[in-house]
Amino acid sequence: MDEAVKPALRVGLFVTCLVDLMRPSVGFAAVKLLEEAGCKVVVPSQTCCGQPAYNSGDRATAQAIARQTMAAFEDCDAVVAPSGSCAGMLAKHYPELFADEPDMAVKANAFAAKCHELVSFLFDRLGVRKVSARYDGAVAYHDSCSGLRELGVMSQPRKLLASVEGLRLVEMNEADVCCGFGGTFAVKYGELSDAIVRQKSANVAASGADTLLAGDLGCLMNMAGKMQREGRAVKVRHVAEVLAGMTNDPPIGEAATGAKR
């Protein structure tokens, strides 16, 4: 680890609604990675970043949720989310939400400046260059759109994955093309979303990878759900699980094989 790390940086985990509800193990993996990097992790009471409202045109609700989130994380030095999409909302779109309210805009900008996506935070801010984890498999990494294009998350997860023992990284075609999730888009335009994720599934299969990773649970659930419907035997996980060496839980959408945990 880098010696420049400040001791006990107080990091608020914005766990994201999907991880909170669907896959808490990703949250615990994030906590482990942050604590191993020397952070003090706190989890303020939270709900959602507000994207469902924001992207549906309901600006007032998005603003209300944004105020609530900013207040909840007020005493944190940094806010970290295991999602490029939610981190992008906090870091790029909260300021836009309050662009017309000078007082709030100042707060939103200050808040935005301390918000980060998990893997890029570890790599870029904390100087983490390797992890102590083992994963036996050929792994394809999907670049989720917001992380990639709003926050520049691309090389960091790949570099950290390269330090995982036993892991072989393979690049699939069109890794940087959308999986078709798009939040409510996946349901509102289900057929269109399906056409896009089918292409993604074909690219994953063609890569020969036995495991698919990404940094956003929404995209992962979409891709896992499609590949499972198509009967493809690809294990799907959040990148944090593999980086933290926490892969005891079954992959996304799979049942536990042995006894109940």
Added chain:
Amino acid sequence: MTIAVTTPRFKDNVHEALHDERLQGALLHASNFIGRRSTAVDRLPEFDALRDSARAIKDHTLAHLDLYLEAYERKVAEAGGQVHYARTSAEAVDIVLGLCKERGAKAVTKGKSMISEEIGLNAALEGAGVEAIETDLGEYIIQLRGEAPSHIIAPAIHVTKADVEADFRRAHRDLPPDRDLSQPEQLLGEARGILRNKFLTADIGITGANFLVAETGTSIIVTNEGNGDLTQILPKVHVVVASIEKLVPTLSDVAQILRVLARSATGQDMSVYTTLSTGPRRPGDPDGPEEYHVILLDNGRSAMLGGDFEDMLRCIRCGACMNHCPVYHAVGGHAYGWVYPGPMGAVLTPSLIGVAEGGQLPNASTFCGRCEQVCPMRIPLPKMMRHWREREFERHLSPATVRSGLAFWAFFAKRPALYRFATNLGMRALNLAGRARGRFSWLPFAGGWTRYRDMTAPQGPTFQSQWRAKSGAVR
């Protein structure tokens, strides 16, 4: 006289497009543009700096559009041409028909022009008994097929070579039926032979414009086939139809924007032809039209100035956004249901035909952001699509199911304690129901999802409840 709008039926259009095997085969070619653009951009280190400069040029022009329009009009007049202003499609069409009628025109050749599509010019000309001949190969093909363009720079991208052969055999009945049309060169040769005659006999040539230059009164077209030049030089009358946002101050500004245009569009450093027209033939000129007219179309654009959608007026119609759009790749251009497809169409269509009719398009986006990433004019397309969603929401145009679902969710999302309690219960229940398989192939209220893919079952208690239990015990 505008073309039929099927945008409100977008979802049906999508369904049809996805089940059209021929179309799906043709659409595979749409991704060819991606590699070409990226190679061209990689060869030009100053590409991003040029984008900034191009954006600044257009922003400046739009901020002073009134002045530049007046300056442009003066310069056109000085060069012996005439500017006509059209507030609407109908006015623009009337001006063209008037010019045709006054000159007794029987046949009109046309260079490729999206404005001509926007105003429905071909149908109007045919209705007035004037033969309109598209001379861009792609446009010629779709004209034979009675279709609209499905891409703003590759209008026939949805058509296969076999389709073109069949269309030519059907349309060109005077040619020997046993001729070989199996190679693209043969198709091209046949079209060229037919169009050559049309160029020589047309009474009027109509083109669009990629740029209008205020400094000189020049209109500029950027083409690859040379058809535009023959269209505007051979007939006695050259008519330019262009929208008002095509203005730029100077020729030097054009030179800058040209450096990003072709690279973004086809990956060429420059298009094959960049043709400048300034007024009609001057005394001593060996050729050129005797009359030069410019029809400047507003059709809703001036209403975009100074508002949330002004940035869209920077668009130079390169097509990069649609070339990089997963939605466009899946369904092609016709599904969008009006003239402009892809991300630029998703923003522009509601501006020009209204959000009530065009509102589906800005909703049908994953906000993946690839369009904005490649836009040479740095137009924030996803942000403007979101603006449209906000307009819809404010005007209660979004579907009732969406609004009530959102309100239900928001009620909990704004009450963290209640949210934690309710979601923890809900996730435990869902976990019990789905634990055996780890996923669901059907879930109530989630048909839009489970119809196409499985739904992951939650792991059990929520993260927040587990964290609190742990913190209470240990921390």
